[in-house]
Amino acid sequence: MRIQCTVNGKSVERDISPDLRLLDFIRETLQLTGTKEGCGEGECGACTVLLDGKAVNSCLVLAMQADGSVIITVEGLADGQALHPIQEAYVEVGAVQCGFCTPGFIMATYALLQDTPDPSEEEILAGLEGNLCRCTGYSKILDAVKLAARRMRESR
Amino acid sequence: MRYQRVINESELLDGLSQPGSLIVCGGTDVIVKMRAGMLQPTLLLDVTQIESLHGIQVDEGHLEIGAATLESDIMHSPLVNQHAPLLALVLRQLGSVQIRNRGTLAGNIVNASPAADGAIPLLLYEAEVQVVGPAQEQWVRLESFFTGPGKTTLSSGEFVRALRMPIGTDGFRTFFHKVGKRNALTIAIASLGLLLNIEQGAIQEIRIAVGSVAPTPRRLRKIESQLTGRALDAALPLEARDLITGAIAPISDIRATAAYRRNVIGDLFARALRSHLTQPL
Numbered sequence: 001m002r003i004q005c006t007v008n009g010k011s012v013e014r015d016i017s018p019d020l021r022l023l024d025f026i027r028e029t030l031q032l033t034g035t036k037e038g039c040g041e042g043e044c045g046a047c048t049v050l051l052d053g054k055a056v057n058s059c060l061v062l063a064m065q066a067d068g069s070v071i072i073t074v075e076g077l078a079d080g081q082a083l084h085p086i087q088e089a090y091v092e093v094g095a096v097q098c099g100f101c102t103p104g105f106i107m108a109t110y111a112l113l114q115d116t117p118d119p120s121e122e123e124i125l126a127g128l129e130g131n132l133c134r135c136t137g138y139s140k141i142l143d144a145v146k147l148a149a150r151r152m153r154e155s156r
Numbered sequence: 157m158r159y160q161r162v163i164n165e166s167e168l169l170d171g172l173s174q175p176g177s178l179i180v181c182g183g184t185d186v187i188v189k190m191r192a193g194m195l196q197p198t199l200l201l202d203v204t205q206i207e208s209l210h211g212i213q214v215d216e217g218h219l220e221i222g223a224a225t226l227e228s229d230i231m232h233s234p235l236v237n238q239h240a241p242l243l244a245l246v247l248r249q250l251g252s253v254q255i256r257n258r259g260t261l262a263g264n265i266v267n268a269s270p271a272a273d274g275a276i277p278l279l280l281y282e283a284e285v286q287v288v289g290p291a292q293e294q295w296v297r298l299e300s301f302f303t304g305p306g307k308t309t310l311s312s313g314e315f316v317r318a319l320r321m322p323i324g325t326d327g328f329r330t331f332f333h334k335v336g337k338r339n340a341l342t343i344a345i346a347s348l349g350l351l352l353n354i355e356q357g358a359i360q361e362i363r364i365a366v367g368s369v370a371p372t373p374r375r376l377r378k379i380e381s382q383l384t385g386r387a388l389d390a391a392l393p394l395e396a397r398d399l400i401t402g403a404i405a406p407i408s409d410i411r412a413t414a415a416y417r418r419n420v421i422g423d424l425f426a427r428a429l430r431s432h433l434t435q436p437l
């Protein structure tokens with residue numbers, strides 16, 4: 001089947017199998033391997049991307065369901081060589097250890113801050129409830145989100 | 157397998173008349189089950205873009221929610237927060253941000269898990285399901301819609317257009333608690349929801365719904381009538397605990413034993429009543 005969508009600002013068109021997941025379309029068809037597969041069942045959030053502005057688990061969406069949509073993956077955040085403030089904050093506070101969960105966390109953070117530029121701690125926890133990290137113990141991730149939120153507000 | 161994005165109800169009815177067809181909406185149940193080999197549709201009908209399945213409105217004394225409306229949109233809707241606050245509260249605990257950005261309440265109901273969280277507030281608000289088939293459409297009470305684990309009265313060829321519930325419980329006190337293995341993304345081992353109308357220290361009206369302790373989520377109407385009119389005094393919570401543990405017959409499975417489930421429901425019920433006891437009436 002023919003799929004057309006916009007990925008990280010570029011229009012793409014491909015022929016794909018109807019049972020392909022959005023996750024496989026992104027990783028295999030488009031070779032954007034920043035998006036990760038953890039559980040494949042909606043539990044870990046490693047595969048989080050923005051679909052028409054909303055954070056979703058790309059392992060639970062068929063690629064064809066995204067036909068005509070606008071998709072942003074972690075590769076779409078940096079501006080050329082300059083990291084996005086969220087990416088910068090994660091690196092700076094040390095919220096990245098093995099890094100496998102990081103793209104998913106960054107996309108969930110991006111969605112959270114787009115709707116809630118000045119989140120309370122409770123709102124951050126709720127915004128990231130769909131993402132699991134096995135390394136950091138989460139407190140550095142919280143710090144990173146707070147730092148990114150502050151910088152993004154200041155640069156507005 | 158073929159995939160078709162249907163754009164209106166007549167296309168959907170056409171698609172449903174074909175053998176092996178299956179509706180997919182948010183896909184948070186369907187795609188997991190397809191990958192596990194539990195579902196093998198030959199034609200997947202994506203209903204997410206059908207206009208008439210979207211929207212939240214108040215009409216003729218009912219709060220009505222389109223079948224394809226996202227759980228995240230329902231949770232944030234001012235109309236829902238005003239007329240069915242318990243529904244918004246429960247949705248905040250269903251899945252995660254990512255799940256609610258795809259999942260729908262109608263999908264949760266048709267999936268008919270004994271643990272379906274969305275069913276608890278809907279049962280308490282006396283919701284009805286709008287079932288549409290090739291020949292007719294009708295509103296079916298949610299209580300009679302569920303027939304067993306994963307089973308509903310929906311027949312092949314039919315779909316759900318909307319859910320609705322009568323408004324008029326503004327000011328009722330609410331309670332919902334589910335017990336699971338972690339906070340987010342938890343499938344309930346046992347869950348309890350209540351709507352309570354207390355006047356002058358007495359229970360004017362109480363509605364009780366439980367999940368994961370019966371083949372379907374269900375109301376406990378007998379206890380509701382036993383408790384109606386009762387003074388909310390210090391003796392009530394423990395008495396109510398015994399009533400409710402006697403009224404449910406949960407099973408043991410890989411997630412918990414029957415005895416554990418019974419205790420949890422009893423404790424939750426006592427706790428809920430106690431918390432309303434200590435609130436100024």
Ligand SMILES: Cc1cc2nc3c(=O)[nH]c(=O)nc-3n(C[C@H](O)[C@H](O)[C@H](O)COP(=O)(O)OP(=O)(O)OC[C@H]3O[C@@H](n4cnc5c(N)ncnc54)[C@H](O)[C@@H]3O)c2cc1C
Nearest residue numbers: 042181182183184185186251259260263264266272273316
């Ligand atoms: C990680 C994870 C966590 C979850 N956590 C919870 C939780 O905490 N609590 C909970 O209750 N559930 C939970 N779920 C289950 C799931 O998210 C819900 O049941 C969801 O509401 C289903 O909606 P959907 O639109 O995704 O349904 P789909 O998967 O698209 O469909 C589900 C069923 O409904 C049918 N269907 C859908 N729309 C219609 C319609 N309009 N007419 C007729 N049939 C229709 C489909 O054919 C299918 O049988 C979780 C799932 C995952 C993957």
Ligand code: FES
Nearest residue numbers: 038039040045059
């Ligand atoms: S891989 Fe999609 S949520 Fe885990």
Ligand code: FES
Nearest residue numbers: 098101133134135
């Ligand atoms: S950094 Fe390793 S899983 Fe999060």
